[in-house]
Amino acid sequence: MTVSKKAMRDAIVDAARYIFARFGYRKATMDAIARAARKGKSSVYYYFKNKEEIFLAVIEKEASSVKSEIRNALASASDPKEKLTIYVLTRMRVFHRIARFYSSFREEYLKEYDFIQRFRENYDRYETKLILDILREGIKKNIFAIPDPVLAANYFVTALKGFEYLWGIEEDIGKLEKKTEAMLEMLYRGILKR
Amino acid sequence: MTVSKKAMRDAIVDAARYIFARFGYRKATMDAIARAARKGKSSVYYYFKNKEEIFLAVIEKEASSVKSEIRNALASASDPKEKLTIYVLTRMRVFHRIARFYSSFREEYLKEYDFIQRFRENYDRYETKLILDILREGIKKNIFAIPDPVLAANYFVTALKGFEYLWGIEEDIGKLEKKTEAMLEMLYRGILKR
DNA sequence: TTTTCGACCAAAAAACAAAAATGGTCAAAA
DNA sequence: TTTTGACCATTTTTGTTTTTTGGTCGAAAA
Numbered sequence: 095m096t097v098s099k100k101a102m103r104d105a106i107v108d109a110a111r112y113i114f115a116r117f118g119y120r121k122a123t124m125d126a127i128a129r130a131a132r133k134g135k136s137s138v139y140y141y142f143k144n145k146e147e148i149f150l151a152v153i154e155k156e157a158s159s160v161k162s163e164i165r166n167a168l169a170s171a172s173d174p175k176e177k178l179t180i181y182v183l184t185r186m187r188v189f190h191r192i193a194r195f196y197s198s199f200r201e202e203y204l205k206e207y208d209f210i211q212r213f214r215e216n217y218d219r220y221e222t223k224l225i226l227d228i229l230r231e232g233i234k235k236n237i238f239a240i241p242d243p244v245l246a247a248n249y250f251v252t253a254l255k256g257f258e259y260l261w262g263i264e265e266d267i268g269k270l271e272k273k274t275e276a277m278l279e280m281l282y283r284g285i286l287k288r
Numbered sequence: 289m290t291v292s293k294k295a296m297r298d299a300i301v302d303a304a305r306y307i308f309a310r311f312g313y314r315k316a317t318m319d320a321i322a323r324a325a326r327k328g329k330s331s332v333y334y335y336f337k338n339k340e341e342i343f344l345a346v347i348e349k350e351a352s353s354v355k356s357e358i359r360n361a362l363a364s365a366s367d368p369k370e371k372l373t374i375y376v377l378t379r380m381r382v383f384h385r386i387a388r389f390y391s392s393f394r395e396e397y398l399k400e401y402d403f404i405q406r407f408r409e410n411y412d413r414y415e416t417k418l419i420l421d422i423l424r425e426g427i428k429k430n431i432f433a434i435p436d437p438v439l440a441a442n443y444f445v446t447a448l449k450g451f452e453y454l455w456g457i458e459e460d461i462g463k464l465e466k467k468t469e470a471m472l473e474m475l476y477r478g479i480l481k482r
Numbered sequence: 483t484t485t486t487c488g489a490c491c492a493a494a495a496a497a498c499a500a501a502a503a504t505g506g507t508c509a510a511a512a
Numbered sequence: 513t514t515t516t517g518a519c520c521a522t523t524t525t526t527g528t529t530t531t532t533t534g535g536t537c538g539a540a541a542a
Contacts, residue, residue, distance in 0.1 A: 099484090120495095124534060134487040139535065175480070229479075239481040242470060246479065249471045256450020276436060277443045284478025285423075285440065286369070287433040293513090318505060328516045333506070 103141050106131045107151045114152055118198035119207070146209055153213060160188050161220070174232030179278055181228065182250075185221075186257065186274055190267055218251060225250045297335050300325045301345045308346055312392035313401070340403055347404075351411060354382050358418075368426030373472055375422065376444075379415075380451065380468055384461055394456075412445060419444045 109130035113122045124145055128135040142148045167184040171177045193200070204210045226247040232238035240246050257274070264270050303324035307316045318339055322329040336342045361378040365371045387394070398404045420441040426432035434440045451468070458464050 102485090123532080125532095135534090136488075136536085137486050140485065140487095143535095145534065232479075237481055238479050239477075240474070240479050245467065245470050246474060248467075249474065252450050252454055253447050254450075255453050256446050256448075259449050260446055273439065273442075276439050280434070280440060280443065280478075281475065282478055282480045283433075284476055284480075285426075285432050285434050286476045286478075287431055288482060296514090317503080319503090329505090330507085330517075331515050334514065334516095339505070 099141070103151070106133070106138060106141055106148065107155055110148050111152050111155075114149060115196045116198060119149060119204065121198075150209065150213070153210075156192065157213075157217060160192070163188055164224075174228050174235060174237050175282065177228050178225070178232075179275070181225070182254070182278060183271060183274060185254065186261075186270065187267065189258070190261055190270070193261060221254075222247050222251050293335070297345070300327070300332060300335055300342065301349055304342050305346050305349075308343060309390045310392060313343060313398065315392075344403065344407070347407060350386065351407075354386070355414070357382055368422050368429060368431050369476065371422050372419070372426075373469070375419070376448070376472060377465060377468060379448065380464065381461065383452070384455055384464070387455060415448075416441045416445050 106127070109132075110122070110127045113127045113130050116122070117126070124138060125135050127148065128138045131138065138148075142151070164181065164184050167180050168177055171180050226243055229238060229240055229243045229246055233240060233243065260270065260273075264273070300321070304316070304321045307321045307324050310316070311320070318332060319329050321342065322332045325332065332342070336345070358375065358378050361374050362371055365374050420437055423432060423434055423437045423440055427434060427437065454464065454467075458467070
């Protein structure tokens with residue numbers, strides 16, 4: 095792929111991002127996307143096979159930007175415990191922001207589309223692996239004591255999903271962070287008296 | 289209310305339970321409920337104000353049976369830690385069974401109906417209070433060390449909701465229980481090395 | 483050769499109207 | 513006190529037409 099072609103794809107993806115965010119997947123029309131990219135509809139098809147491919151490109155870009163943001167936040171920490179805290183808080187913050195941007199998706203039930211389901215599963219795997227790595231590092235450094243790290247990693251991801259439910263209720267991200275920190279502290283120390 | 293009238297209400301509720309379970313709230317017709325109760329449709333209206341009231345009666349009965357089942361399971365335990373484990377496991381088991389019975393509700397978006405939302409909030413309060421009581425008992429008995437029990441109780445309820453998501457994936461209740469126990473153990477002891 | 487786009491089409495969605503089903507009422511019968 | 517059929521306004525469903533939309537293609541532009 096030539097350099098300019100890649101640049102044009104990027105421009106279309108950026109335009110599509112706004113259209114998708116505003117109208118959701120179904121109601122975002124190819125025509126609107128093309129117009130936002132200041133191109134004819136047919137031209138868009140020169141760069142992308144179909145709507146699905148554009149949408150995938152949009153969320154892939156989004157995901158890679160999320161990953162890089164998390165990687166960035168994580169870079170400042172060396173202690174595994176700190177890493178875990180930063181990861182969870184950053185993850186929460188970023189997803190909260192994204193959920194706001196793609197507001198029209200709240201109602202649309204995207205679980206129906208299997209290509210999105212596959213994407214989600216893929217992201218879950220990435221997340222589980224990342225947490226697992228932190229846990230293992232902590233075990234190696236003799237900071238964590240976890241009998242079954244794989245299970246623990248899965249637990250984290252599940253609990254994180256549970257928190258997503260909270261986002262719909264608690265709008266104030268400050269309060270949400272406070273709560274999350276307190277819950278993490280509980281998870282670190284356990285609730286049994288030592 | 290006379291004795292027989294109460295009995296008739298019960299019979300209608302039982303009949304309605306099956307209809308609702310089979311068709312969901314919207315597609316369950318008053319006529320079908322009446323026929324299941326071997327009554328004319330108008331007769332049903334002699335006992336209940338409207339559809340909503342019948343449905344509320346059904347889930348209230350369900351909830352009270354859940355509560356009694358949990359109370360029953362809890363009776364065998366005296367140790368707060370054991371209580372908490374039993375509570376979570378029983379809760380999971382019972383809800384798993386109920387979710388199976390009301391299979392048609394999986395798709396139906398009941399969150400729209402505000403009278404159901406109110407019911408759910410009510411149940412959440414009950415659950416939070418119950419867990420809070422266990423936690424406080426544990427603190428009193430010097431078994432738990434929890435700085436903020438109210439927050440901790442809320443955390444439990446949230447995490448429990450997160451698990452609900454798992455039920456859709458993991459069908460095998462045996463595996464689910466194993467996972468849950470392991471996660472609880474993690475929560476009890478914490479993941480930090482002592 | 484690479485890129486753009488107007489014209490075009492089949493399929494999907496939206497709009498609309500007619501028909502059927504449903505929640506709820508009521509007066510009369512049991 | 514309890515039961516029910518007849519009844520009705522409102523919703524839901526169904527069938528049909530119209531419009532929109534995703535996607536193709538060949539020709540023009542660059």
